[in-house]
Amino acid sequence: MAGPDRRLVQTAVIGSAASGLGIVLPQEADELRRLRRRHPTYTYWCGTQLGGCGSKLSDRLCADKVCHFAHAPNASCRRRANGVNSADHLFIKQGLARWARGSGVDARAVLRDLGSGPGDAVDFRVRGSRQRVRFQFRRLTHPEWCSAGEELERDAASLDWVFGPGSVHPETVAEMYGRFGHVLRFRFGTEGVTRRIRIRAEEASGSTDWVPLDACAMTPEGLRVPGAERRRRTSRPAVAPPTAPDGTAPARAPVAPGAQASLAPGRGSSADASGRRPAAGAARRPGPGAGPLVRKVQRLVAELNVLAAPAEAGLRTKAERLDSEAAAWAVRYGRLTSADFWSGRATKVAAQGESLAGRLEKLAQDLG
Ligand SMILES: [Zn+2]
Structure with a gap:
């Protein structure tokens, strides 16, 4: 057999x-x-x-x-998962409780049934700072991840996702790379009659070592995995952080992976009002399904155009060149198929978008 x-x-x-x-x-x-x-x-x-x-x-x-x-003979049981990894959600729940106690953190871990059983996910919540870490076991489609992120971040000061084997869709990975520079993953190893989690950060260019939970730390920025440099966590423009009921502002604005970025309304139209010709394209008008990265690039192009309008010819030319490049990139991004997300091509296009966003920001700084 x-x-x-x-x-x-x-x-x-x-x-x-x-x-x-x-x-x-x-x-x-x-x-x-x-x-x-x-x-x-x-x-x-x-x-x-x-x-x-x-x-x-x-x-x-x-x-x-x-x-x-x-089971006893003739028992009828509908339990779906029976394998060696089928109690991993319980082991991480215990592990998190131990880890929090050892770190002096007031927190609790909660099992989340997302429709297929109590082991679908485990949410770690730090009470005082309202920080959250989601350990995702069940596979999520990209739209499921987006809406789960919105739900989780509603009253959270920070949110980290840690994905188990096979639980993250490649499109989500591409978006995480674009937003944070890496994706956190976990796996378990059997040690005697128990199982222990190990975590690492995966980047497009490589990964950190697998480390036990004890090597990680909760920081004001969220879960810190050794060796992982977290990129700026949000691409949103400055938005006043929501105020807690007691009148104190959270350490920083909440971030929802996949949340529909709340780009300041009217930025694009102010660029149009400057009398500039309409841009070649898609960077300006992403479809309703456009991801945060497309919207980020779009916002940066709009801001750059405003700044470049009164600038000297050389800088205006640079800005126009980046505008065209952004339009072409958005078309490429919009044409990605789900096969591209599986093949890794999408990750490459997302990286190009990030690089483009960096150059847009740089030029805006030079102009500002
Ligand atoms: Zn049973």
Whole structure:
């Protein structure tokens, strides 16, 4: 038979059906014998926090195949995930609680059922600073990620996403690269009867090392992973940060990945009012589905045009050249297909947009 039998139940919770204490059953008979000797009073359950049926499980010691948990005969169970990684959301929840206690942070981790079970996501919330970290297990489409981001950032001062294996859509990755310069990912490794998370930052050009949670820190800017330089977190123009009910402003304006950027209205039209000919194109009029990067470039072009209007000829020419380049880039960006997002071409085009945005900002500074 090829590969492990994925129907075998490899995880459970200890103590009761509602327990949040996950365990991975050792696969080797000798290791299971050792576990039984060490913890003779453990009882195992098809936990509700695993999306299980809540019934008691027995630990099946097998010499000829991997050891596994088993329901009573004739039990009917609809639990969807049974593999070695199926309790990872419980392990990270415990790990986060430990990490917060060790760092003196008042925070809690909450399981989020996004429709397929309690292990879809885990949200870490720091109470005082209203910071959030979302550990995403279930795969999200790009639009799902956008709307989840809007929901999560509503009352948050910072929001970080950490994606599990296969949970992030390539289009989301391209957008994260464009906005933050990197994407945070997690993976788990089995250590005895538990599993431990490791995190790293992935950039278009490379990745940081996988590090345990203890190596990371919550900073006023959000989750800090060693070696990862966070780019400016928002491309929005200065918008007054919302004021908390108690009258204090949050440390910085909330950022929602995928939130429809609230570009100051009227900026584009002020450029038009300057009497300048309409731009060649698409940079000025992104479709309703245009992403934040397109809107950012559009905003920068509009601002640059205002600044360049009274400038000397040489700078005006530079500005016009960037305007045309932005229009051509927006057309390229608009033509990306979902295949491009899978192939990585989209990441390249997004990087070109970021580079363009950098040059637009630079020239605007020279003019300002
Ligand atoms: Zn069950």
